[in-house]
Amino acid sequence: MNKHEQYRLKQLGEYPFARLRKLLEGLTANPDLALIDAGAGEPRLPLPSFVQPTLDAHLSGFSKYPSTTGNDFLRESIASWLMRRFNLKHIDAQSQVLSANGTREALFAAAHALINPNADEKPWVMMPNPMYQIYLGAAITAGGKPYLQPCTAATGFAPDIDGIGDDIWSDTALVYVCSPSNPTGWVADEAYYTKLLNLAEKFDFYVLADECYSEIYYAEKPIGLLEVAQNMGNSEYKRCLVMNSLSKRSALPGLRSGLIAGDAALIRQFSKLRSYTGPATPLPLQHVAAAAWNDEDHVQEHLKVYRDSLDAFFAVYGGDIPAGSFFVWLPVDDDESFVKRAYAEQGVKLLPGRYLGAEDDWGVNAGSGFVRAALVDGAAKAGELASRLKDMAC
Ligand SMILES: Cc1ncc(COP(=O)(O)O)c(C=O)c1O
The missing domain is CATH 3.90.1150.10 (Aspartate Aminotransferase, domain 1)
Known part of the structure; x- marks a missing residue:
């Protein structure tokens, strides 16, 4: 080192x-x-009832190497879930979806895959404050500079985007958003995501939405970043990456399984990094994960x-x-x-x-x-x- x-x-x-x-x-x-x-x-x-029988049926998969992108059957289940849940007309399982070993590792790796602060002279990695601490660790270890967006009672606990100057936005490489938010419970609405995506387009940065609490809400089902991108006419999800997890949705934190989805160019970049770091999910667990994405009960x-x-x-x-x-x-x-x-x-x-x-x-x-x-x-x-x-x- x-x-x-x-x-x-x-x-x-x-x-x-x-x-x-x-x-x-x-x-x-x-x-x-x-x-x-x-x-x-x-x-x-x-434990959801499908876990044990699915695991039993696929135990022999432990004797095979799994794919680091996630095997096709899992990526297809994830793509179908994303389309159903977020009203997406299409998302391609091969080019726009990856499996993650839980979102924690993926949120961390994202900054390493996507930013190049020295070469691009775009040092800022924006994130809410308070935040899931992985964003901070990711920004620092990837060589970026964390830009903290205060989420206070005064902003309705939304990460402030109105008070940030153009000089900062133009030096921003990546923005982490957490909706629904850990710890404040704030949820991004369509207007918020739209504003952020317009800024991303204007100032050339990526938006990474951590939506791992999307299935835990009180009244209204949270909207997702990909859905908003599609509503804006960005049906290729340019500049967008979304992460979601079975840890919260399916109460399976020990399964260590989640998803990464969005812009095919970013997925390609991410995939390349992952082909070296190798965070593959064992095949029997991928089968459990697919069963979980396929079930809403x-x-x-x-x-x-x-x-x-x-x-x-x-x-x-x-x-x-x-x-x-x-x-x-x-x-x-x-x-x-x-x-x-x-x-x-x-x-x-x-x-x-x-x-x-x-x-x-x-x-x-x-x-x-x-x-x-x-x-x-x-x-x-x-x-x-x-x-x-x-x-x-x-
Ligand atoms: C906001 C947020 N993102 C991501 C995660 C990571 O979850 P996992 O790695 O289990 O998918 C957590 C876990 O507590 C979280 O609170």
Whole structure:
């Protein structure tokens, strides 16, 4: 590793859950209460019924090398799902779709595949603040400069695009959007995506939408980036990449399977990188993934659990129900001390908002003053969580 690479890695902070472990070190969760772990966004729902029989039927596939792009049958299931879900007239399984080993690795690799900050003199990689921390790590290690878009109550938690000058846009290579958003629950509407795609066209940058919570929403089904591109007449999805995941939609975080889709030129570039890094999904797991994309019944069952959980939480806690995702993003005085108290006094694990944000040039971390709770244990626990947190506020 050369000095330059070491420097890049040194810029990465500790991952949020490592920070959380340190924060809670030496504290004991209230022993009189059953622990509620709302820290991690890990779905905890029963295994969908098709998983075991599909796995059993395809076990022999472990004796074959899988394709790093995803085998044809999986890419075809993904393309069909994208067309059904986002009303796409067409997306080509061969040239516009790839399989991912979960979206985390793909979101990280994207910056490495798509940007070339030194040669192009386009250093900025834009991202919401607070954000899924992978965007930040990806931008830094790929040699880009993170540009933080504050998502605050003042912007309705949308990543600000109106207050950014043309000089910044023209030096922007890539914009990460997360809709529905982890952690704020904000969802991009058609107008937002349209504005962003118009800017991408004008200033020549790529838009990467992380839509892994697209199937978890309260009232309105979120629109997707590819659908908006098509509505604008961009039916080849130029400049667009979308990632989605079975981790949240199908409650299969251990399957490590997701999708990458969009502009064929970007898919080609991405494919080339992946032919070297080789993140292939084992064949039996690809069969499970295809079965998951082909089935909507389990997704509807999951959705009901998440909606009931949001209802149960907000009936007790009060406030506005977020449009999407299974997270609640609660304002508090000091997020770290609130999380410590919640653990020690109420037996509740939360995540301090600052761990999901980054400090901007003015030393402001847009995640500070919030805590994130993941409603992943069903309605009864969500209601219980709300009443324990409410007791603290009193
Ligand atoms: C916003 C967001 N994107 C991507 C991921 C990655 O999910 P996976 O790698 O399981 O697909 C997560 C997981 O928590 C997430 O919250």
